[in-house]
Structure formats: structure tokens, C-alpha cells
Amino acid sequence: MKPNAEPTGSVSYDGLLATLRARQQEALAGGSDKARKLHKSRGQMLPRERVTALLDHGSPFCEIGQLAGADMYEGVPPGATMITGVGKVCGRWCMLLVNDATVKGGTMFGMTTKRHTRAQLFAWRHRLPCITMVQSGGGFLPDLANIFPDEGQAGSIMYNQVKMSAEGIAQIALVHGPSTAGGAYIPALCDEVVIIRKQGAMFLGSPQLVFAATGEVIDIEPLGGAEMHSRVSGVTDHMAEDDAHALSITRRIVDHLGEPPRLRWTRAEVELPPEGAAGSDIPAGLVDGGRFQEFKQLHGETLTCGFARIEGFEVGIVGARGEITAQAAAKGAHFVQLCGQRDIPIVFLVDSPGFADSSLPGQSTVGRHGAKLLNAVANVDVPKFTVITGRAHGAAYHALGGRAFRPNALLMWPQARASASPDAPDEEAGALNWARQLWCDAIVEPGQTRAVLAQLLDIAGRLPARASSYGAFRM
Structure with missing residues (x-):
């Protein structure tokens, strides 16, 4: 699974990866x-x-x-x-x-x-x-x-x-x-x-x-x-x-600590992503068999939502690939609440410069629908995991499982950038600074993401299920 694109700054992805691995080796040495x-x-x-x-x-x-x-x-x-x-x-x-x-x-x-x-x-x-x-x-x-x-x-x-x-x-x-x-x-x-x-x-x-x-x-x-x-x-x-x-x-x-907790979900047989999926869209390269049951495919296209399995664990995937429009926000809120109703954990894959400008045609309701998405993500009571794969700026960072919205874990890819504004300098917005400040839990390489998420899902799946405090709502 390859990164979405080259970093926005002057350093190449290979350069970022080399720096990351060197810093990891320093940490391992002590x-x-x-x-x-x-x-x-x-x-x-x-x-x-x-x-x-x-x-x-x-x-x-x-x-x-x-x-x-x-x-x-x-x-x-x-x-x-x-x-x-x-x-x-x-x-x-x-x-x-x-x-x-x-x-x-x-x-x-x-x-x-x-x-x-x-x-x-x-x-x-x-x-x-x-x-x-x-x-x-x-x-x-x-x-x-x-x-x-x-x-x-x-x-x-x-x-x-x-x-x-x-x-x-x-x-x-x-x-x-x-x-x-x-x-x-x-x-x-x-x-x-x-x-x-x-x-x-x-x-x-x-x-x-x-x-x-x-x-x-x-x-x-x-x-x-x-x-x-x-x-x-x-x-x-x-x-x-x-x-x-x-x-x-x-x-x-x-x-002698007693009976270990058991998984509350049934884990299916693990399937590898299909060969060649690494060069396609992220869900195909991340999920078992490349199978992704997409939700509202023709609506709010900057937010991809759907069900899949990661190493046998059923998940709902919310993937941002651009500005979050009013339509995308409403779609995301609907999908997140479906995951809550069904006790399905959520994986956020984030590459978004922020919410769309409300002055754009058709976006006058982006504030209202954006609030729905924020409400849904904050209140859904299932395990949530955030992977910032590219950009995560402004309120879109929060609405897609930012640290303040308490995901179970927040991960970043080496080329990821996150900040209040897309204009923040690389030394502030870059993944290394976020890891240094402990604003994220770890930087993971794209090819490691599937295995790390599977481990996190296994850990979270040994907690009892909890009902979310709302039912699904329509747009």
C-alpha cells in the first residue's frame, strides 16, 4: 500500500521515510x-x-x-x-x-x-x-x-x-x-x-x-x-x-489474574488484499480480499464510507479524500451512527484540507451538516481508530477522529500533515513533530498499517459492547 501522494513540502517521501527510520533506531538503541x-x-x-x-x-x-x-x-x-x-x-x-x-x-x-x-x-x-x-x-x-x-x-x-x-x-x-x-x-x-x-x-x-x-x-x-x-x-x-x-x-x-477477556466479535478467516491492490485506492490495499461494501457511493464523494474486514475484523471505514462538503458530512454522520447501532468499529483514513467554504454553490448547509458529523463521531460508542494518511486541517481534523474526539488510537503516515491551517510550516505540521509532542500515538509506514490496526482491533474487541446514546438519523 503506497502513500496517497508526495508530501506537500520539499522533502520526498523516501527522504521522510529515511528520517523516520533513523529516529526510530535512535529510540530503539536508548x-x-x-x-x-x-x-x-x-x-x-x-x-x-x-x-x-x-x-x-x-x-x-x-x-x-x-x-x-x-x-x-x-x-x-x-x-x-x-x-x-x-x-x-x-x-x-x-x-x-x-x-x-x-x-x-x-x-x-x-x-x-x-x-x-x-x-x-x-x-x-x-x-x-x-x-x-x-x-x-x-x-x-x-x-x-x-x-x-x-x-x-x-x-x-x-x-x-x-x-x-x-x-x-x-x-x-x-x-x-x-x-x-x-x-x-x-x-x-x-x-x-x-x-x-x-x-x-x-x-x-x-x-x-x-x-x-x-x-x-x-x-x-x-x-x-x-x-x-x-x-x-x-x-x-x-x-x-x-x-x-x-x-x-x-x-x-x-x-493468575483470572480468565482473560474474550473477543466480543466473531473474527472471520484472514484474507490478504489482492495483488496489485497496493497501487489502487487505500481501502482496497488495506482490507481483506480487497472487498469494500461502499455506502452512498454517488453522494458526498469526497468522503468514502463502507464496510470491510481487516485481518478478519469487520470495520466501518470513513475515508476523506478532499474537502468535506455538506453532502459528505451528512453522509458521514449517517454512516457513523449505523456503525454504532451495529457495534462495528470505525477506521478513519484522513486526507482532507478542511470543510468546504459555505459560500460555494450548494454548501450553505455545510456548517449544519458538519455539526452532525462532529456530533456523531463524538457520541458513537464503538472503538475508533484514526490514520492520517495525508492532510488533516481545521475542523475536519476533529470531525474525522482527531485526538480531542478520543479515538482509541491516532496514527500518522510519514508524509502526513496536520494543523489548524493548511499553511502551517512543515516543521510544525509534519508527522515527526506530532509524534515528538505525543499528539499522535505512532508514525506507521503504509505497509504496516493493516497489521497495526488488526492488533488494535483485537485489544479493543475484548471490552464489553456499549450502546450509543442515539439512533441513526436521516439527512
Whole structure:
């Protein structure tokens, strides 16, 4: 499946793709060679090695916010000092939240807390157990204004933990190394905690801080080591000998979380798109067998709506290919509500410069019908996934599943651009900036889109169905 067109700026699609892959490799590497070697010299697994070892063999890992914070902090590669994403543990989808101690000792910056809370909200919405791998020096003090005071920052991490726990969404922590201040509170608020002997530690103030404040010299172990927390404080529940042992214990904890949720939809046999479909329109290259049951084909032609399957999952597709006219908006609102009535998830494929000008012939009602589309997208209570394939500007961005309209996930293609105005510069509207700011969950290449959507559909399909609050309306 190829992109719709070359980017509007001066950089070619191949150039954008090369830049994206280079930034992804930076995120995958984590800290510098020196930092990684030092980490390994302590007998510790690298953070991404821990992720691989915890997940079921062959499980995909859908990373959320991989490029968060890119170029925002000196010496911090894309990712904002942590790893967050969804994979299967003992056959159950789980959210993994992993401090990367090879980058600034796992210290938290403003974008670290934003990435952490975004991952938590995804887990909360999908009722996914949260497994937090802790090894953090706490907050980066010069960035405290972006870490401490507001909603969506460090306080929200703790709030989200206890609220999810109250709803029966498991909170599990592994303490891999020294964890200070907020890094200590996070495991203390979990349901079950694993700590590694002579490696993991938790304290609100480090031994250095204790000495500075009181003049007392104290070692890590009696202050907050594994033995103390396992035998005296009781904050930890399991003591492991090393990383591998801790991950093994965690898998056993997950294995005893009860019956995994089942899919609420019947998944058909998977069919590949037909050969040659990659060069045709997007739905044909994305859906099983290239079959697309189009709705109102002759009306509102700038918005393509219809039913299809993606790796066996039935979906409603809303694809924008131009300005959203009054007719297209009314058609889209009708189709979205049909999906709500039938409990069919919706995939938005967005390439639109905005709504049509109301002064154009036949467009005097675009505001009224545009409001219908906004209403329908906001209120339909089925899983929604947005893929910005080209342009997403103005109110059309919101009406087609923008972040504020709370899709389950928002993805962008490398050449995608989104902004309030089509005139915004590439460095602001481009996909890399959106990923850096965490305004989207991930940048995916066109050929990866089908597999990523299938994983997201499988995750969302394990929630109970919820009725939308309205019936379908006619134009």
C-alpha cells in the first residue's frame, strides 16, 4: 500500500521515510554505548531486552509514543527516557511501562510524564493490566514545572494507578534498580511488587540526600533495598535474584489474574488484499480480499464510507479524500451512527484540507451538516481508530477522529500533515513533530498499517459492547 501522494513540502517521501527510520533506531538503541555497557556490567538486562523476555514468544509489541520528546532535551534520544507499549504476556494483552536507566538514569522529564500518562489512559480505556519496570532517578528538577503541578504529569501517574486498581485493572511493578522519589511511589501504589536482591531499591531520598540533610552515612540496602522492603516494610511482595528471575515471577503473577477477556466479535478467516491492490485506492490495499461494501457511493464523494474486514475484523471505514462538503458530512454522520447501532468499529483514513467554504454553490448547509458529523463521531460508542494518511486541517481534523474526539488510537503516515491551517510550516505540521509532542500515538509506514490496526482491533474487541446514546438519523 503506497502513500496517497508526495508530501506537500520539499522533502520526498523516501527522504521522510529515511528520517523516520533513523529516529526510530535512535529510540530503539536508548542510551549511549558507554551507558549501555555500564548497565550491562552491573549484570542487568537492557530495558528492551526486559520487554522481549517478558512478552510471549512472537508477540507483537505495539509501542505508544516511541518518538516522544525527540530533540527536546539535550542528550535524550527519542522516547523521553522510557518505553511504553502493548504486548501479550501469558496470552493476555498488557501495557508495559519501562524506565530506561541507560538514558539520564531513567530520570523523568515533562514528556516522560506525558508519555507515561498517555500509556496509562490507553490501558485504562482497554482494561489492560499495567506492568511497570522501575529504575528511575525521579524527576529532572530543572523541568519541575512540566513534571509536578498539573494534570497529566507525575501526580496523574499515581492517580491513574490507584483508580485503575480500584476498578480491578491489575497494577504490577518490578523494581530493577535504585528508584528515588516518584520512582519509589509508583511501585508502592501497585497491587503486587517484585524487587531484585542487591539491585533494586526504593527510597524517597537517596543515601546522598540523607547525608546532605542529616550528616548520616547510610548504605542503599538498609535505607531501601530488597531485603528491607521484603522483610521489614512489606512494600514488596516477591524477591528475585536477577532480572530474568524477576520477569519469570511477573509472568506467573499475570498467569493468575483470572480468565482473560474474550473477543466480543466473531473474527472471520484472514484474507490478504489482492495483488496489485497496493497501487489502487487505500481501502482496497488495506482490507481483506480487497472487498469494500461502499455506502452512498454517488453522494458526498469526497468522503468514502463502507464496510470491510481487516485481518478478519469487520470495520466501518470513513475515508476523506478532499474537502468535506455538506453532502459528505451528512453522509458521514449517517454512516457513523449505523456503525454504532451495529457495534462495528470505525477506521478513519484522513486526507482532507478542511470543510468546504459555505459560500460555494450548494454548501450553505455545510456548517449544519458538519455539526452532525462532529456530533456523531463524538457520541458513537464503538472503538475508533484514526490514520492520517495525508492532510488533516481545521475542523475536519476533529470531525474525522482527531485526538480531542478520543479515538482509541491516532496514527500518522510519514508524509502526513496536520494543523489548524493548511499553511502551517512543515516543521510544525509534519508527522515527526506530532509524534515528538505525543499528539499522535505512532508514525506507521503504509505497509504496516493493516497489521497495526488488526492488533488494535483485537485489544479493543475484548471490552464489553456499549450502546450509543442515539439512533441513526436521516439527512
